[in-house]
Each structure stands twice: as structure tokens, then as C-alpha cells.
Amino acid sequence: MPGAYVALEGGHVVEARGRVPGTACGELVFTTAYTGYEESLTDPSYEEQVLTFSYPLIGNYGVREERFESDRVHPRAVVARELTDDVVEWLEAEGVPAVDHLDTRDLVGGIREQGAMKCGIAVGENATPEDALAELERCPGMSDHHDIGAQVSVHEREIHLGEDADDDTTVALVDCGAKGSIIDALVERGADVHVLPHDATEDDVEDVDPDVLFVSNGPGDPANFEAAQELVETYVGELPLAGICLGQQIIARALGGTTEKMDFGHRGVNQPVLDLESGRVVMTTQNHGYTVADPGELEVTQINVNDDTPEGLENDDLSVITRQYHPEANPGPHDTFDFFDDVLSMAPRKRLVIAD
Numbered sequence: 516m517p518g519a520y521v522a523l524e525g526g527h528v529v530e531a532r533g534r535v536p537g538t539a540c541g542e543l544v545f546t547t548a549y550t551g552y553e554e555s556l557t558d559p560s561y562e563e564q565v566l567t568f569s570y571p572l573i574g575n576y577g578v579r580e581e582r583f584e585s586d587r588v589h590p591r592a593v594v595a596r597e598l599t600d601d602v603v604e605w606l607e608a609e610g611v612p613a614v615d616h617l618d619t620r621d622l623v624g625g626i627r628e629q630g631a632m633k634c635g636i637a638v639g640e641n642a643t644p645e646d647a648l649a650e651l652e653r654c655p656g657m658s659d660h661h662d663i664g665a666q667v668s669v670h671e672r673e674i675h676l677g678e679d680a681d682d683d684t685t686v687a688l689v690d691c692g693a694k695g696s697i698i699d700a701l702v703e704r705g706a707d708v709h710v711l712p713h714d715a716t717e718d719d720v721e722d723v724d725p726d727v728l729f730v731s732n733g734p735g736d737p738a739n740f741e742a743a744q745e746l747v748e749t750y751v752g753e754l755p756l757a758g759i760c761l762g763q764q765i766i767a768r769a770l771g772g773t774t775e776k777m778d779f780g781h782r783g784v785n786q787p788v789l790d791l792e793s794g795r796v797v798m799t800t801q802n803h804g805y806t807v808a809d810p811g812e813l814e815v816t817q818i819n820v821n822d823d824t825p826e827g828l829e830n831d832d833l834s835v836i837t838r839q840y841h842p843e844a845n846p847g848p849h850d851t852f853d854f855f856d857d858v859l860s861m862a863p864r865k866r867l868v869i870a871d
């Protein structure tokens with residue numbers, strides 16, 4: 516059985532069982548989701564992170580491609596109490612190192628106390644604790660990945676036609692690492708979705724002539740998405756704007772707000788969110804390590820029940836609506852699908868005007 520070591524910031528090395536060989540480093544984060552491992556592992560927001568599952572058994576219902584959120588696994592490595600052979604085979608094919616048979620409760624407790632931290636992983640016949648420490652040593656911080664957008668974005672425009680041919684609503688989706696389910700949610704509601712690269716220019720947007728400019732979720736620090744932020748600054752007040760997760764953070768920054776790193780973030784499928792107007796609480800899917808600190812010109816309309824951080828931002832006059840959580844779910848509860856209806860209702864419908 517290959518040796519496996521996880522080196523944590525501060526120098527502590529945890530021994531584990533090696534499941535997929537290799538070396539890796541990244542920001543060690545945890546998700547409390549008990550299902551949805553295929554969706555989480557293919558969510559581009561996890562790029563450059565090492566994902567620990569706090570739920571003890573991962574892989575118990577197999578691996579099916581139709582549940583993937585993108586075309587590859589994004590975390591640099593995977594940590595769980597127990598991984599099934601199905602998941603191990605998949606991670607092996609993807610070349611993503613994986614370990615299990617370690618005390619993930621202890622690991623998660625440590626991240627909660629000390630905050631998200633860098634880690635180094637070494638798995639293999641001859642792997643040593645020193646190899647894991649060497650990985651840790653070379654690991655950049657999350658905010659140091661200045662070009663992370665290019666790692667996860669489309670490089671050329673992609674068009675997804677809406678399922679309702681009579682609906683002319685067009686959404687320009689700035690792809691900062693978009694989950695497939697966000698595109699699906701818009702297409703199912705009839706909109707044509709033009710997926711643009713993370714560094715799309717004004718000309719690219721003019722070519723699409725959209726009714727809504729939508730900024731997707733994505734990995735890393737929102738400060739590293741300057742082009743998307745500039746696009747929002749250009750179009751605010753000109754076009755309705757919408758954003759999810761990283762998209763909320765980028766839009767808030769563009770509208771005079773600020774963002775900051777959280778201690779260990781929110782990752783799971785049971786994060787309670789309070790809508791301040793209706794008083795209703797919904798369960799949401801989340802995966803973020805940064806948050807909006809100052810919403811700038813936006814009004815906070817929804818907050819996290821656990822820590823009061825902003826979950827929904829809006830500005831009616833400017834037609835802006837954003838969410839910090841993932842309304843498209845996958846994985847997770849379906850409480851917040853109506854976000855997509857709200858987004859599309861901002862679009863001035865481009866129906867054919869027939870002269871009489």
C-alpha cells in the first residue's frame with residue numbers, strides 16, 4: 516500500500532492511506548455536503564484547492580458523467596475518511612491524488628480553528644513526509660493565483676440556445692469558471708446563453724448584444740478578475756446585471772464595494788439564508804472562501820443566518836441582482852431556483868414588433 520502524507524501549514528504531517536498516487540499542493544478546505552461529490556469535484560470554483568469531505572463515506576452511489584458540472588476534476592487533491600473504488604478509479608483516470616483512512620474530524624476541526632490553510636500532499640510507494648513538506652513549501656497562497664481565470668474559463672465564445680424558440684432573451688455569461696448547471700438553468704427558462712471568456716472585452720459584449728450581463732461563479736480571489744470587474748463597471752446602468760458567488764463579489768467590487776477572505780468559508784448544502792424582506796429562511800448550497808465586506812452601491816437583501824454575511828445584493832434602480840450561494844444547487848436543495856426567474860425578468864424582452 517502506497518505511503519500517503521498530508522503536510523499542514525505550521526509543519527504538522529498527517530499520515531493517511533494512499534488511494535491515487537502523486538504529489539499536489541493547494542488551499543485545504545472542507546465541505547460538509549453529504550451527497551453531490553461528483554458535482555463538487557467538477558465545480559471549477561475548487562481550482563487550486565485540496566478538498567476534504569467531512570462526510571465519512573464518499574462514492575457510495577457511483578460516478579455518472581451526467582452529474583458533472585464541467586469536463587474535469589478541479590481540486591488538486593482529495594481527502595476523505597473513506598473513498599469507494601468507483602471514485603478512486605475516476606480520480607486515477609483524472610490524475611488527481613487522493614488519500615483516505617485519516618481522521619477527517621480532526622482535520623476539519625483544525626481548519627475551523629486556524630482557518631483555511633495551505634497543504635502539501637505526497638502519495639506513492641516511496642513517498643515520505645519530507646515530500647509532502649516540500650509540496651507545502653512551494654504552495655502559493657490562494658490570492659497569489661493571479662491568472663486563475665484563464666485556467667477555468669472558455670477561451671472562445673460558446674453559444675447555448677434556449678429551449679423556447681419564441682423567447683429572444685439573450686444572456687452574456689462571463690465565464691470565470693461557470694458550473695454547467697447555471698447555463699442549464701437559463702437555457703431551460705428559454706434564454707440563449709452566450710458564454711464569454713473571463714477576460715471578455717466590450718467588443719465581445721457588443722457582438723452578443725445581450726439583455727442581461729451575468730458574471731459566473733469561479734475560483735480564487737475576486738481581486739484577480741480585473742477584466743470582468745471592468746466589464747461590470749462599463750455596463751452598470753446600461754444592462755441588467757446578475758452574478759453568482761464569485762460573480763456577486765466581482766459586481767460588488769465594481770460598484771464601490773470591497774471583499775475579504777473568510778476564516779474557513781462556507782462549503783456545504785445546508786447553509787441557512789434569511790431573506791430580509793419576506794422573513795423566509797431557505798437552505799442553500801455554498802462554496803466560497805471570500806465574502807463581500809462592503810456592498811458599495813448595492814443593498815443587502817439576504818444574509819447568512821449563521822454569521823450575518825451578505826448572501827443577496829440588489830439595486831433596483833440599476834437592475835442588479837446577485838447571490839453569494841449557488842441557486843442552481845447541484846448538489847443541494849432546490850429552494851432558490853426562482854433566482855433565475857428574477858434574473859430573466861430584468862430583461863427587456865426583444866420580441867418582434869409587427870407593424871399593423
Ligand SMILES: NC(=O)CC[C@H](N)C(=O)O
Nearest residue numbers: 732733735760761804805
Ligand atoms: N463558488 C464560487 O464562485 C467561489 C467564489 C470565490 N472563489 C470564493 O472562494 O469566495
